[in-house]
Amino acid sequence: ATEQDLAGRHVVISAGGTREPLDPVRYLGNRSSGKQGYALARTAVARGARVTLVAGNTELPDPAGVDVIPVGTAHRLREEMVKAAADADAVVMAAAVADFRPAVYASGKIKKVEGQDPEPIALVRNPDILAELSAERAHPGQLVVGFAAETDDVLANGRAKLARKGCDLLVVNEVGEHKAFGSAENEAVILAADGTETPVPYGPKETLADTVWDLVAPRLAETRR
Numbered sequence: 001a002t003e004q005d006l007a008g009r010h011v012v013i014s015a016g017g018t019r020e021p022l023d024p025v026r027y028l029g030n031r032s033s034g035k036q037g038y039a040l041a042r043t044a045v046a047r048g049a050r051v052t053l054v055a056g057n058t059e060l061p062d063p064a065g066v067d068v069i070p071v072g073t074a075h076r077l078r079e080e081m082v083k084a085a086a087d088a089d090a091v092v093m094a095a096a097v098a099d100f101r102p103a104v105y106a107s108g109k110i111k112k113v114e115g116q117d118p119e120p121i122a123l124v125r126n127p128d129i130l131a132e133l134s135a136e137r138a139h140p141g142q143l144v145v146g147f148a149a150e151t152d153d154v155l156a157n158g159r160a161k162l163a164r165k166g167c168d169l170l171v172v173n174e175v176g177e178h179k180a181f182g183s184a185e186n187e188a189v190i191l192a193a194d195g196t197e198t199p200v201p202y203g204p205k206e207t208l209a210d211t212v213w214d215l216v217a218p219r220l221a222e223t224r225r
């Protein structure tokens with residue numbers, strides 16, 4: 001799909017993992033590589049979109065022609081997504097947002113004390129950015145896409161999550177050894193709020209990204225440009 005079906009559209013994508021600091025030198029993180037979000041950014045540019053990429057931790061180079069906004073924490077990712085979404089036609093949450101963050105941030109490095117057990121780490125919940133972006137859309141026609149990684153009851157859990165989050169499309173990945181996290185390949189089912197299911201066979205993350213845009217573009221066609 002090299003047609004310019006996203007020409008004149010602004011799409012905002014989050015990618016990579018967030019890092020939640022414990023102290024100046026330590027954080028809680030996850031294994032997200034950012035590859036799927038970056039593939040979404042590259043394919044959207046190829047289809048004519050203006051692309052804003054809010055990037056958590058990743059080793060990937062900035063894609064050409066993309067406005068990249070680096071962030072560390074879920075809190076910062078939320079701030080930048082809400083700001084960029086204000087003028088977006090579509091918003092895609094491909095980032096692996098930490099569900100929890102340490103309840104306290106120690107401004108000095110946490111030290112080990114001889115003969116003493118370490119303090120347990122208390123966690124608090126992070127805001128659900130996808131649910132918030134879905135509930136508080138910048139304009140009625142704005143499209144919101146989420147991702148979900150599931151290990152069992154993939155479809156049932158995916159359907160329930162789509163409803164709970166309130167987004168228009170949910171890309172449901174089955175997490176496996178050569179799929180999803182860190183891998184260049186992915187296999188997924190894309191669930192739509194209108195009831196349709198689009199299976200995407202095992203293959204490059206670019207193919208999955210293009211299938212997402214194949215579903216997004218016609219849904220945007222009904223809204224003003």
Ligand code: C5P
Pocket residue numbers: 074093094095096097098099126127128129130131145146147148149
């Ligand atoms: O609830 P779960 O983490 O499985 O949902 C995954 C989806 O929700 C992804 O699109 C992810 O970017 C988004 N998410 C979020 N804020 C969170 C946790 C997940 O936006 N705190």
